[in-house]
Amino acid sequence: MIDVSAVRNLFPILNQKINNHDLIYLDNGATTQKPNSVTRSIEDYYKKVNSNVHRGAHYLSNLSTEKYEQTREKIKNFIGAKKTCEIILTKGTTDSINLIANTFDSNINEGDEVIISEMEHHSNIVPWQICCDKNKAVLKVVPILNSGEIDFDKFQSLLSKKTKLVSISHVSNVLGTINPIKKIIDLAHKFKAKVFIDGAQAASHIKLDVQKLNVDFYCFSAHKLYGPTGVGVLYGKESILNELEPYQGGGEMIKSVDFNKTTYADLPHKFEAGTPNIAGVVSFSKSIDFLESVGLDNIKSHQEKLLQYATKKLLEIKDVIIYGPKHQKAAIISFNIKNVHPYDVGVLLDKMGIAIRTGHHCAQPLMKKYNIPGTIRLSFAVYNTTKEIDLCIDAIKKSKKMLT
Amino acid sequence: MRLIDEIQQEIISDFNLFSDWTQKYEYLIDLGKELKVLDAKHKTEENLIKGCQSNVWLIAKKEKNSIVFTADSDAIMTKGIIALLIKILSNQTPKDITNCDLFFIKKIGLSEHLSATRANGLLSMIKQMKLYAYGLENK
Ligand SMILES: Cc1ncc(COP(=O)(O)O)c(C=O)c1O
Numbered sequence: 014m015i016d017v018s019a020v021r022n023l024f025p026i027l028n029q030k031i032n033n034h035d036l037i038y039l040d041n042g043a044t045t046q047k048p049n050s051v052t053r054s055i056e057d058y059y060k061k062v063n064s065n066v067h068r069g070a071h072y073l074s075n076l077s078t079e080k081y082e083q084t085r086e087k088i089k090n091f092i093g094a095k096k097t098c099e100i101i102l103t104k105g106t107t108d109s110i111n112l113i114a115n116t117f118d119s120n121i122n123e124g125d126e127v128i129i130s131e132m133e134h135h136s137n138i139v140p141w142q143i144c145c146d147k148n149k150a151v152l153k154v155v156p157i158l159n160s161g162e163i164d165f166d167k168f169q170s171l172l173s174k175k176t177k178l179v180s181i182s183h184v185s186n187v188l189g190t191i192n193p194i195k196k197i198i199d200l201a202h203k204f205k206a207k208v209f210i211d212g213a214q215a216a217s218h219i220k221l222d223v224q225k226l227n228v229d230f231y232c233f234s235a236h237k238l239y240g241p242t243g244v245g246v247l248y249g250k251e252s253i254l255n256e257l258e259p260y261q262g263g264g265e266m267i268k269s270v271d272f273n274k275t276t277y278a279d280l281p282h283k284f285e286a287g288t289p290n291i292a293g294v295v296s297f298s299k300s301i302d303f304l305e306s307v308g309l310d311n312i313k314s315h316q317e318k319l320l321q322y323a324t325k326k327l328l329e330i331k332d333v334i335i336y337g338p339k340h341q342k343a344a345i346i347s348f349n350i351k352n353v354h355p356y357d358v359g360v361l362l363d364k365m366g367i368a369i370r371t372g373h374h375c376a377q378p379l380m381k382k383y384n385i386p387g388t389i390r391l392s393f394a395v396y397n398t399t400k401e402i403d404l405c406i407d408a409i410k411k412s413k414k415m416l417t
Numbered sequence: 418m419r420l421i422d423e424i425q426q427e428i429i430s431d432f433n434l435f436s437d438w439t440q441k442y443e444y445l446i447d448l449g450k451e452l453k454v455l456d457a458k459h460k461t462e463e464n465l466i467k468g469c470q471s472n473v474w475l476i477a478k479k480e481k482n483s484i485v486f487t488a489d490s491d492a493i494m495t496k497g498i499i500a501l502l503i504k505i506l507s508n509q510t511p512k513d514i515t516n517c518d519l520f521f522i523k524k525i526g527l528s529e530h531l532s533a534t535r536a537n538g539l540l541s542m543i544k545q546m547k548l549y550a551y552g553l554e555n556k
Pocket of ligand 1: 134
């Protein structure tokens with residue numbers, strides 16, 4: 014059990030009035046709010062520590078480097094990686110995916126195949142399209158069932174010796190589907206394919222153990238884990254990362270530079286060219302502290318409770334259609350109201366101080382599958398309450414009445 | 418035809434009668450519902466202005482010295498604003514359309530619908546209306 018009001022006190026942004034109403038923030042799938050400890054850490058960093066990392070030999074630079082590397086260590090433990098060198102710090106999920114799509118492509122040759130699913134975020138589609146185009150490889154798409162789950166039989170039949178990589182989201186940002194990634198990984202490995210998991214919507218509430226999962230690559234964004242924007246994590250198995258060429262060239266990522274031959278730094282620095290978002294990375298360690306102090310399992314069960322409650326209340330409204338599975342689902346609800354455009358509902362809810370997301374959620378192929386222009390999406394976080402859901406449901410009813 | 422600014426003033430006075438947002442939006446929704454639906458055959462790729470969330474279809478025709486606009490959207494709120502834009506800009510001369518300043522939007526508190534997020538295609542629609550006018554003015 015968590016003490017929600019105590020948790021809410023850590024998030025001053027939630028105490029705002031928006032359009033003369035108390036803010037109800039249900040757009041956590043897009044980004045979560047930040048607790049005091051994180052914002053304070055960003056300020057403290059610039060006030061007391063600011064210096065570049067891995068360069069100067071002076072006191073502050075060493076301090077900055079130490080704090081930066083401590084976050085890496087913390088992330089390693091948070092996801093159960095074997096070594097810190099397997100944790101690459103990036104700008105976010107999108108950056109992490111692009112990094113691998115641009116470097117792992119040395120293993121992808123003409124006629125090879127990359128498999129993704131129909132429910133992917135554009136971030137997990139477009140980089141692979143580019144990668145496949147460039148290497149004359151074929152992008153295969155696993156369809157999803159009407160229930161919002163991956164068609165596992167189809168997935169199985171798509172796998173072959175030609176499959177070099179499978180890239181699937183752990184949790185769908187539209188449907189909330191929690192994909193059976195362990196099964197996917199094990200099966201893909203039988204075909205010697207590597208597996209990349211987009212954990213953007215998972216890492217804030219599912220306890221990870223990348224070693225047990227035996228996943229080859231896993232990534233997520235700090236900003237969806239109550240952390241700063243512009244910071245992301247890419248986990249990769251050391252043996253694989255070592256084989257890859259660097260993604261971007263620049264400072265930080267080299268051992269020595271000579272016009273005849275440059276040698277690259279070792280992992281993880283090989284993939285971290287240029288001055289990173291140091292304040293963001295350093296402060297991300299406070300988000301992990303926050304997640305661990307509340308407890309991922311507690312967060313998960315709280316969000317599950319909110320999901321159940323909101324689903325039940327929504328279905329009591331006539332003409333509401335919810336997309337996605339009934340079980341194995343994260344705290345994300347995508348729905349529509351018959352004959353109402355999702356955008357109109359979003360506009361009216363905003364008037365009532367409720368922040369939700371409407372539209373295609375960067376998953377246009379998925380919208381096409383359901384033949385809809387978009388959905389209304391509620392996504393819950395640790396600080397949301399059933400009272401907020403009640404108010405949201407009332408607002409949805411009011412909107413529906415106005416629009417029909 | 419009345420001047421663009423006169424019509425804008427009239428709309429502002431209409432909206433000033435509303436005491437809260439609900440009334441204002443209900444009125445907008447009604448305007449949207451009353452706007453004639455564009456015939457399916459006109460909902461072509463050519464007439465489409467794609468917003469990130471809702472779409473707008475716009476047609477411009479020159480009649481004598483003025484331009485007649487017809488438009489539609491899949492979202493009712495967007496349609497409501499389209500109805501206002503048509504009320505103001507349709508049947509005006511190309512020159513007046515190109516030169517006009519659409520101050521009513523801010524005055525009636527609907528600027529958020531024309532934000533740069535291009536969620537609903539309205540900002541592009543206004544640009545397109547002016548572009549048509551500019552094109553027809555010089556024909
Ligand atoms: C499943 C999924 N993948 C990728 C992304 C992209 O994340 P970011 O914008 O932080 O790079 C998101 C964020 O919306 C997401 O939900």
